[in-house]
Amino acid sequence: MLEIDIKKGLRDFDLEVKMMIKEGEILMLVGDNGCGKTSLLNLVAGLQDPDEGRIALDGRPLFDSGLKIRVAPEGRNIGYVFQSYALFPHMSVYDNVAFGLRTRRLSRRAIESRVMEHLKAAGLWDIRKARAVEVSGGQRQRVALARALIIEPDLLLLDEPLSALDVRKQAAMRKELRERIHACHVPSIIVTHDLRDVASIGDRACLLERGRIALTGGADEVMGWGEGLQDREGEPV
């Protein structure tokens, strides 16, 4: 269970969020450009700190301003798929996926066997020697997901994981993404701008507006949220 109860001053408004995400639950986070979605993921990951509040995973505080606890990002065991994936472009697919394990105390053999298992599960084995910069958008997305999953994370954060894919690939990946994330059985937050992602991947959804949760409900209820889901340019989030 992930518990978030934090406040963070951003440039134009305060991010003030209180939410809980159960083990195995996929929460879809939607909202206008600049409403604070990526900032929230970064706070949970420990890449930024809240001004005050508490973030706890399975009862263990990752951040607690009252108790002055702050677990460093490396100590949080979080799988994070960054917006645009942030792969190491000149490293091979294999080395990108292995990266998260190399900082852990595992034998070379254990690393090799775990990387092989994840590359095969993600359909990346045949392109393991290609550099990340040389592979397609869909393959990059799989590399990013494999890199996040290989550490056996306690929590998953995915920032617009399908946005770099063309529409046909997105449709194919939604089901796979949901299945692979559910198999981890950890709390997950997925940021998206696409309502089709919400209904087909998520269990629950939250609409963030200028740093606050404006609506929350089942992923299948989002289409009924109507007006709240139009951004200032009139594009659906």
Ligand SMILES: Nc1ncnc2c1ncn2[C@@H]1O[C@H](COP(=O)(O)OP(=O)(O)OP(=O)(O)O)[C@@H](O)[C@H]1O
């Ligand atoms: N470290 C920071 N300190 C202060 N303000 C910040 C910081 N990081 C981001 N912001 C501001 O917070 C606001 C929210 O940005 P954020 O990237 O979290 O939004 P977003 O909802 O992810 O947007 P998008 O959908 O465009 O990716 C922006 O106005 C941004 O300028």
